Amino acid sequence: MHFFWLSTLDSKLLTPPPMSKQPQTAISPTRAENFPEWYQQVVRAADLAENSDVRGCMVIKPWGYAIWENIERRLDAMFKATGHENAYFPLFIPMSFLEKEAEHVEGFAKECAVVTHHRLEPDGKGGLQPAPSAKLEEPLIVRPTSETIIGATFARWVQSYRDLPILINQWANVVRWELRTRLFLRTAEFLWQEGHTVHATEAEAREETMRMLDVYADFAENTMAMPVIKGEKTAGERFPGAVSTFSIEALMQDRKALQAGTSHFLGQNFARAQNIKFQDENGQEVFAWTTSWGVSTRLIGGLVMTHGDDDGLMLPPKLAPAHVVILPIYRNDDEKTQVLAFCDALEKELAAQSFAGEPVRVRIDKRDLRGGEKKWQWVKRGVPIRAEIGPRDVASGKVFYGRRDSSAKLEAPRAEFVTNIANTLADIQQSLFARALEARKAATVQINDLATFKEFFASKDDEDSEGGGLAYCHFIESPAMDEILKSLKVTVRCVPLADADEPGKCIFTGQPSPRRGIFAKAY
RNA sequence: CGGGGCGUAGCUCAGCCUGGCUAGAGCGCUUGGUUUGGGACCAAGAGGUCGCAUGUUCGAAUCAUGUCGCCCCGACCA
Secondary structure, three states: OHHHHHHHHHHHHHOOOOOOOOOOOOOOOOOOOOHHHHHHHHHHHOOOEEEOOOOOOEEEOHHHHHHHHHHHHHHHHHHHHOOOEEOOOOOEEEHHHHHOOHHHHHHHHHHOOEEEEOOEEEOOOOOEEEOHHHEEEEEEEEOOOOHHHHHHHHHHHOOEHHHOOEEEEEEEEEEOOOOOOEOOOEOOEEEEEEEEEEEOOHHHHHHHHHHHHHHHHHHHHHHOOOOOEEEEOOHHHOOOOOOEEEEEEEEOOOOOEEEEEEEEEEEOHHHHHHOOEEEOOOOOEEEOEEEEEEEEOHHHHHHHHHHOEOOEOOOOHHHOOOOEEEEEOOOOHHHHHHHHHHHHHHHHHHHOOEEOOEEOOEEEOOOOOOHHHHHHHHHHHOOOEEEEEOHHHHHHOEEEEEEOOOOOEEEEEHHHHHHOHHHHHHHHHHHHHHHHHHHHHHOEEEOOOHHHHHHHHHOOOOOOOOOOOEEEEEOOOOHHHHHHHHHHOOEEEEEEOOOOOOOEEOOOOOOEEOOEEEEEOEO
16 A cells, blocks of 8 residues: 555656646747757647658658648749749669769769569568569669659650750659658658750750749749848759759758759750750751759758747748638637637638739638637647637627737738738738848858858857858868868858859968858758 | 667656566547636546567566667768
8 A cells, every 4th residue: 555655656756747838939949949859849840741650751741741732833833934844754763874974873872772673572481572583684763863864755855956945844752862861851752843954055054044043042032931042052062963053042040051942054964974966957966955953842941940930830921821720719609600600701701812823721720629729739830820710809890810920919800801911911921031031141241261260160059159150251162171161060052143253362272262152051 | 881879558758777466657539527818627538468589587668688670979962
């Protein structure tokens, strides 16, 4: 008996105190406390994705996938508007295809999944094994990117200059066998789009490369509300096999940079490797010029780290699966009938409005949950506007609502709320961008000497030092620079296109440098 | 592939050092009740071959050996 009491008491005493009933923030730890952990918690709390049974691969949950669908739909429209068509190419690529472009092999060989058999058989121990008799003549690799298989196809499609340009995009999954993975930011399998184009002239291909970079920047800033810097990658950071690589770079709230999209001018490298050639107007047989460009589900990670706060995700309205969530509040059946009638009508009125060229997306959450919990679920998921409708609002014909981008509680007559909805959403979209831009400005510096550079990046990210950020510096690529950067875990992000030439001296070697590059720690 | 850690309920973990009778907690879930402009409370309940294998022992979640898997830190990456 005594023994029982003791053990019961003990287990109670040793149990950690229950979570406080009203924590300050919906997500813990906060961004300031532990940013990487905060990121993981937001991805989970916002129902975006979870780890799967397959190492390094994620399950994208409905809310997260709905965001991806919105990204896909809007980007796809932009691709179509610039003359591209969608097609689909195989998941498997013959290994020999990868071998054709030397730099390309080197870049991807280390992280390829390889298919070697086409049949399983019992292993005699109750399990299965690849059947030795079913070994493939030539192994297939699971595409890490599709330049080679698409290039081989294009080689057949192109004979005359009249066949050009070819402007193709594919939405697909790719596999890169990454060792260290993080949901959305780096997973072994991810979803993306890859554009592949073929042109008759270098100028045209270069123009295409820049056009798509502009499309990405436009999308990032105007749809994702994520400010980006367009720039060219240095030789060291270039896509394997490309002549030049351009990217859009965003700065996250922890002051680390995220490459959010890339556009490559491939020159004639892949055309040569894959024999993409055509007869020009003069009857001459010449190699074509190609480009490729892509963005991935990584953008969702960027979204989280650009706009999220300590209460969870904060979605830019243009990508939010729901613009408005209506939360009915009632105590009894009488109120329920009235409130729900009001909510249903409100839903219809809102859905008849449009925002950014699409109908306003509304959900009513009728689940039988406590109001508080229900509200917080939607806060964490980042819905731009929550309308909380109770009997008082029904009686007064008003809508009580909260904006995710501010903690303000607002109230408006129903009709006004409805007619203003597009404006409110536009305002939220704008405020998210402005805030992110402000944060980037605050974290951006110009540095002209190595000592300051080292100090800037050596400072810890924790405490109040607010270490790191984006540094604009003069540089010339060199082994000396690489070594210093490596020791600081800093990378050259790009050489911004917007900046004018400004002669100076490389802060690493003192050599003359024509313009500045941006440096940052990166994802 | 180097260095460290962990596998116990759906989730987070306690118990293991010092083996012992019916293996625990919190959260979540189900049911009933009380609440209701707010992340509620009370009660009852479902849920575990303690990663797997072998060994030591009268007896293994606990000890030993092996094995598989996962996580963290390094070298590489959208």
